[in-house]
Amino acid sequence: MLNKLLFVVLLACNVQAYATTTEAPAHAREAAADNYKAYCMQCHGTQGNGKGVNIRDMSATPRDHTDAKSMSVRSDETLFKVIKEGGSSISKSILMPPWEGTFSDEEIRDLVQHLRVLCKCQFGS
Numbered sequence: 001m002l003n004k005l006l007f008v009v010l011l012a013c014n015v016q017a018y019a020t021t022t023e024a025p026a027h028a029r030e031a032a033a034d035n036y037k038a039y040c041m042q043c044h045g046t047q048g049n050g051k052g053v054n055i056r057d058m059s060a061t062p063r064d065h066t067d068a069k070s071m072s073v074r075s076d077e078t079l080f081k082v083i084k085e086g087g088s089s090i091s092k093s094i095l096m097p098p099w100e101g102t103f104s105d106e107e108i109r110d111l112v113q114h115l116r117v118l119c120k121c122q123f124g125s
């Protein structure tokens with residue numbers, strides 16, 4: 001029981017620490033924008049609007065990352081998971097590849113922040 005309680009308390013602290021993390025520094029933001037251009041744009045489009053050059057051959061349409069409405073229902077944790085582990089990790093298309101072999105966790109977190117810039121949205125807003 002006490003263990004359980006401690007776990008919940010620790011979890012709450014963790015969530016708070018995550019939520020109060022300040023924005024990524026400028027160099028990390030630029031690196032994320034570059035990574036997006038190099039690795040995501042061919043499917044998600046130059047503007048991040050889901051209209052990349054690949055899509056005419058694809059059965060699932062890549063997410064429009066500029067769509068605040070659909071992006072704000074996703075928490076940062078979910079976006080992190082789908083980038084790291086691929087579409088199938090959140091029951092989405094396998095056409096969204098997993099990137100864990102390409103990016104470190106930190107780079108993935110910066111990509112999530114980049115997505116928040118593209119959608120001009122936050123989770124739940």
Ligand code: HEC
Nearest residue numbers: 039040043060061062063074082083087092093095096111
């Ligand atoms: C080969 C094409 C392709 C590439 C490259 C690609 N994606 Fe995707 N992505 C997709 C497709 C297709 C979906 C939609 C999956 C679905 O709706 O079933 C998607 C969905 C997503 C989603 C939304 C999941 C959701 O429903 O909320 C995120 C976030 C995402 N991609 C991020 C990225 C990032 C970041 C990169 C670059 C590191 C990237 N993608 C590269 C094809 C791609």
